[in-house]
Amino acid sequence: MDAVRTCVACRARDSREALLRVVMHDGQLCVDDRAALPGRGSWVHPTAECLKLAMTRGAFPRALRVSGKPDASPLENRLKTHMDN
Numbered sequence: 001m002d003a004v005r006t007c008v009a010c011r012a013r014d015s016r017e018a019l020l021r022v023v024m025h026d027g028q029l030c031v032d033d034r035a036a037l038p039g040r041g042s043w044v045h046p047t048a049e050c051l052k053l054a055m056t057r058g059a060f061p062r063a064l065r066v067s068g069k070p071d072a073s074p075l076e077n078r079l080k081t082h083m084d085n
Helices: 048-057 059-064 073-084
Strands: 004-006 013-015 020-025 028-031 042-044
Touching: 020 059, 028 073, 042 048, 042 059, 048 059, 048 073
Parallel strands: none
Antiparallel strands: 004 013, 020 028, 020 042
16 A cells, blocks of 8 residues: 655645655755655645646745745756756
């Protein structure tokens, strides 16, 4: 039985393998490939649409329980390389 998580952007439920775990690290949103970094994590589909939707809705600060607007450039760069492959 696969673990099921919910995308913070589109709110669709999917398996852990289909989603990326995102954590805050030094004020930046980072992808946690092994799902082993400490702290709260949020899950998002590896698509530009879900990333854009999550950023416009402010889903990451709410899900990670942080204040302010986190830097999403590492996450955006990771998604670009993920979609190129």
